[in-house]
Amino acid sequence: MDFFDKAGVMAIGSRLRMLSEQLTEEATKIYDLYDVGLKPKWFPVFYLLSHDESKSITQIATEIGHSHPSVSKIVKEMIKEGILSEHKDKIDGRKNNIRLTPKGKEIAIQIEDQYLDVRNAVEEILNQSTYNMWNALQEFEFLLEQKPLLKRVKALKKNREAQHVQIIPYAPKYKTHFKELNEAWITQHFKMEDTDHKSLDHPEDYILDKGGEILVALYNETPVGVCALIKMDHPEYDFELAKMAVAPEAKGKGIGWILGQATLEKAKSLGAKTVYLESNTVLKPAIHLYHKLGFEKVVGYPTPYERCNIQMAKTL
Template sequence: MEFFNQVGKLALGSRLRMLTERITDDAAHIYKLYDVELQPKWFPVFYVLSQGEPRTITTIAREIGHSHPSVSKIIGEMTKKGYITEKKDKADGRTTLVTLSPKGKAITEKIAVQYTDVNNAIEEILTQTRHDLWQALEEWEFLLEQKPLLKRVQEQKKKRESQHVKIVDYTPKYQKAFRDLNEQWITQYFKMEEADYKALDNPKSYILKNGGHIFVALYNDVPVGVCALIKMDDPVYDFELAKMAVSPLAQGKNIGFLLGQAIVKKAKSLGASRLYLESNTILAPAINLYHKLGFKKVIGHATPYERCNIQMELILK
């Protein structure tokens, strides 16, 4: 166990697999001890069928939490041994029902005392431990059902990498990055329009001098994301969140969300009550980001962009 002491929780999967293999190996010997000719991997299928009612493979798979191909393979192996009988459903000739054969049912009677002894042995182990493994497994299964381990690792990765991101104010040295990053995503999905050229070619006169603001996201001091807060001449909205772009090479590092947070915070500091934005539903990650920031869909506002098919607002106060 020295390896696991050194590696720790990183080897959780390996340690669980080793424990499973140990128990499975013991299980094979336990079946022999009681003169029961079953393989450990067959047990979930056997137990379900031992309850008496014929079932389809799909039903069994759903009950035991296995895949359909896995159950189908086990059914095939047990059928070759003579433990299972297959027959067509009288109500639906396209459906095959499986049930225990007389040989399989004979095992049901023989295995009853094995159930008792195994259950008591496990109970004995539980009384000798400080932690109830059975309850712990239930907790882990519940938590992983809510959010898989992969998703949790992705979140930790994003959290760690976002620590290397700095959000800074725009200066003229970032004009090329501001234009290039936006032109990259616009031309990937749409076409550059007149309003794009106005903002990207002249950010100082079009955005900054009119009371707007631009933030730049630096990852290891390299500009990889930008976003603008544009002052609006509108009776309802004070500012527009616009020209958000993140380099494809830097996506997945929480940069868009950090830029959005900076924009919202700046708008609040300027006394804004409503923030507006325009986008296109083909940009699903962006729409999800805006929802995460608190934006909600609105309709009926005039737009200078052909590509706009969704408008959103964030009420700040």
């Protein structure tokens, strides 16, 4: 157990697999002890059918939580041993039902003593345990159902990586990054337009000198994201959130979310009441991010972009 002491809870899957293998090996010997002609892997299917007259393979798979191919393979093995038989459904001729054969029913009677002794033996172990593993497994499975392990790991990974993200004001040395990061995503999905060239080639004239702002996201001191606030001459909208781009290699770290929040906070510090943006619905991750940031769909404002098919705004 030295490995598990070193690896700790990270090795929970390996430890459960080892425990499963140990119990399966013992179960094989227990079946031999009671002279019951079953294999441990057959037990879920056998037990289910010994309490129900017949079921389809799909029904069996659903109820015991196994895959359809796995159940199909087990059923074929048990049919070959004469324990199960397959019959056409009386109502739906396209469906086959599985049931115990007379031999299978005899085993169901014979195995009752084994059930009693095994149940009592397991309960004895549980009663001797400080922690009831059966109850703990039920709780653990419930928690995984609410939020899978992968989703939990992804969230923690994103939070950890976010600690390496720094949002800073634009400086002339980031002009090339501002342009290249935006050109990359625009040319991947669309084409560069006149307004793109103006804002990306001359960010000082087109954005900063008119009262706008540009923020830069650094990851481990490397520029990986940018976003601009463009001052608007509009009775309802104060700034346009525009030219947000994140380097492909930095995606999945939550940088877009951090950058978006920082940009909205900057707009608020500048006295803005509303922020507007334009996008395209083909950019599903971006639209999802905007919704998450609190933007809602609006209509009616003329756009200089051919690619724009959705306009959104947020009240600060």
